[in-house]
Amino acid sequence: MFDINPGLIIWTIMTFIVLASLLGKFAWRPMLQALQEREGKIRDALDLAEKARTEAAEMIRKNQENLARAEEEYQSMIREARSVAEKMKEEIVVKAQQQARLELSKAQDEIRRDLDAARLQLRSEVADLAIKAAEKILDESLDAAKQKKVVDAFIKQLPNN
Amino acid sequence: MRVLAPQHADSLATAPAPAAEGHGEAFNFAHLLDHVKDAHEIELPWIGHVELPHIPPVTVAGVTIDLSPTKHVVFLLLAAIVLAVWAVTAARSYRKNIVPRGMTNVLEAMVLFIRDEVALPNMGPAGLRYVPYLLTTFFFILVMNLLGLIPYGATSTGNIAVTAGLAVIAFIMIQVAAIRAQGLAQYLAHLTGGVHPVLWPIMVPIEVLGLFTKPFALCIRLFANMTGGHIVILSLLGLVFLFRSFAVGVGSVLFSVGISLLELLVAFIQAYVFTMLTSLFMGLGIEAGHVSEHQETGEHAH
Numbered sequence: 271m272f273d274i275n276p277g278l279i280i281w282t283i284m285t286f287i288v289l290a291s292l293l294g295k296f297a298w299r300p301m302l303q304a305l306q307e308r309e310g311k312i313r314d315a316l317d318l319a320e321k322a323r324t325e326a327a328e329m330i331r332k333n334q335e336n337l338a339r340a341e342e343e344y345q346s347m348i349r350e351a352r353s354v355a356e357k358m359k360e361e362i363v364v365k366a367q368q369q370a371r372l373e374l375s376k377a378q379d380e381i382r383r384d385l386d387a388a389r390l391q392l393r394s395e396v397a398d399l400a401i402k403a404a405e406k407i408l409d410e411s412l413d414a415a416k417q418k419k420v421v422d423a424f425i426k427q428l429p430n431n
Numbered sequence: 432m433r434v435l436a437p438q439h440a441d442s443l444a445t446a447p448a449p450a451a452e453g454h455g456e457a458f459n460f461a462h463l464l465d466h467v468k469d470a471h472e473i474e475l476p477w478i479g480h481v482e483l484p485h486i487p488p489v490t491v492a493g494v495t496i497d498l499s500p501t502k503h504v505v506f507l508l509l510a511a512i513v514l515a516v517w518a519v520t521a522a523r524s525y526r527k528n529i530v531p532r533g534m535t536n537v538l539e540a541m542v543l544f545i546r547d548e549v550a551l552p553n554m555g556p557a558g559l560r561y562v563p564y565l566l567t568t569f570f571f572i573l574v575m576n577l578l579g580l581i582p583y584g585a586t587s588t589g590n591i592a593v594t595a596g597l598a599v600i601a602f603i604m605i606q607v608a609a610i611r612a613q614g615l616a617q618y619l620a621h622l623t624g625g626v627h628p629v630l631w632p633i634m635v636p637i638e639v640l641g642l643f644t645k646p647f648a649l650c651i652r653l654f655a656n657m658t659g660g661h662i663v664i665l666s667l668l669g670l671v672f673l674f675r676s677f678a679v680g681v682g683s684v685l686f687s688v689g690i691s692l693l694e695l696l697v698a699f700i701q702a703y704v705f706t707m708l709t710s711l712f713m714g715l716g717i718e719a720g721h722v723s724e725h726q727e728t729g730e731h732a733h
Contacts, residue, residue, distance in 0.1 A: 274591055274592045274595060275469065275497065275501070275590075275592045276494055276495070276496045276497075276592070277488070277496050277497040277498045277499065277501075277592075278469070278501065278503060278504065278590060278592035278593060278596070279592045279593075279595050279596040279599065280496065280498065280596070281498070281500075281504045281507060281596070282507060282587075282592065282593045282595075282596025282597060283596045283599060283600060285507050285508060285511050286567070286571065286596065286597065286600055287600075288511070289511045289514065289515065289567060289571060290563070290564060290567040292515055292519075293514070293515060293518050293519070293563070293566070293567050293570075294563040294564075294567070296518075296519045296522060297515075297518035297519050297521070297522040298518070298522075298542075298562070298563035298566050298567070299563060300522045300523075300525065301518070301521065301522040301525060301538075301539075301542060302542070302546070302562065302563070304522070304525035304526075304529060305539070305542070305543065305546075307529070308529045311529070
């Protein structure tokens with residue numbers, strides 16, 4: 271059992287050499303190459319997935335940035351509009367107040383003018399009435415010119431208003 | 432003309448019995464060894480014993496070489512054919528589909544294991560060129576081990592001549608890897624152990640002896656493991672014939688089933704150990720080459 275058969279050693283070595291060269295050419299090299307190719311493919315696929323993931327993350331980040339910017343813009347726009355509106359309101363109010371004041375003074379002027387005119391008319395009417403009354407009272411004792419002089423003097427004695 | 436003379440077996444046997452008798456009525460320890468031993472005939476189911484052809488031995492330099500095919504030669508070749516068909520079919524299947532299926536998947540798992548867990552850690556990327564050799568070694572030993580576990584099969588790796596042949600190839604590959612990585616001058620310088628020339632007559636034989644002990648250990652380990660398991664199984668079954676008792680029969684059959692399962696494990700483990708140690712020894716030579724290169728470049732830098 272422990273005797274070594276040299277023939278069997280030669281058989282083993284020959285078989286091994288033939289098998290190793292055969293398998294090396296037709297099995298191991300093509301197989302290892304295929305495995306390496308497949309590993310490369312898997313690595314590429316993983317790299318691609320990783321790239322897509324980072325790209326997507328970048329896109330999300332950009333979108334969020336855009337959204338934030340839009341929000342900010344919208345907020346500033348509202349603020350601006352509000353301030354414009356405020357200013358406009360103030361302007362309108364001021365203008366209206368001015369207008370009102372103007373109208374008021376105009377109205378007061380008119381009233382005063384009307385009053386003056388009315389007072390003037392009243393005065394001349396009163397003069398006429400007085401003349402007529404005096405005429406009636408004096409009954410033709412005085413001529414018209416004399417009468418007028420008398421009345422004018424009388425009116426001048428009257429207070430101005 | 433028997434190459435492996437059955438003297439050992441006969442001396443252990445209680446009664447000398449002709450080896451060809453096989454399953455005799457009386458239990459004989461020689462019969463156990465006949466199953467493990469090489470023979471010039473094979474057993475086939477339904478056909479029985481088939482005598483293998485004889486080739487006249489040649490004597491070269493005082494060594495008689497008998498190239499007649501024996502039982503172990505038959506199973507050696509059978510293992511080679513099984514492996515070749517399996518591996519070539521698997522390699523071809525990658526052309527159709529890169530996703531492995533069935534037996535290709537089985538092969539691929541082990542191929543990747545040898546490449547990534549055996550070759551790369553022991554030899555580094557420089558060892559990738561030796562992966563085909565390691566794969567052939569691993570699968571050849573594995574298939575031979577497994578053929579011994581099937582009925583009518585024989586374990587070629589349980590023959591010391593077969594493991595010696597594998598060890599010779601491992602020895603050559605270890606030296607080739609070392610010389611390729613270090614260069615012949617560096618390789619020879621390593622054999623002096625880096626000691627003073629006066630000590631070379633002592634150091635060189637020790638180093639040379641060291642080169643041979645590694646493959647020798649590989650040879651003995653594989654042979655002993657593969658033979659040992661079979662002898663345990665046969666001994667357990669032999670108890671049935673020795674005691675002729677039903678209880679012992681049940682017990683020893685159960686035990687031998689357990690040992691058979693262990694043998695299945697051992698078939699894989701021993702193929703792995705042989706491959707792993709070969710790649711380790713090759714890696715030592717390759718690493719020595721790298722170390723000396725680094726030293727040289729370091730010296731140039733100074």
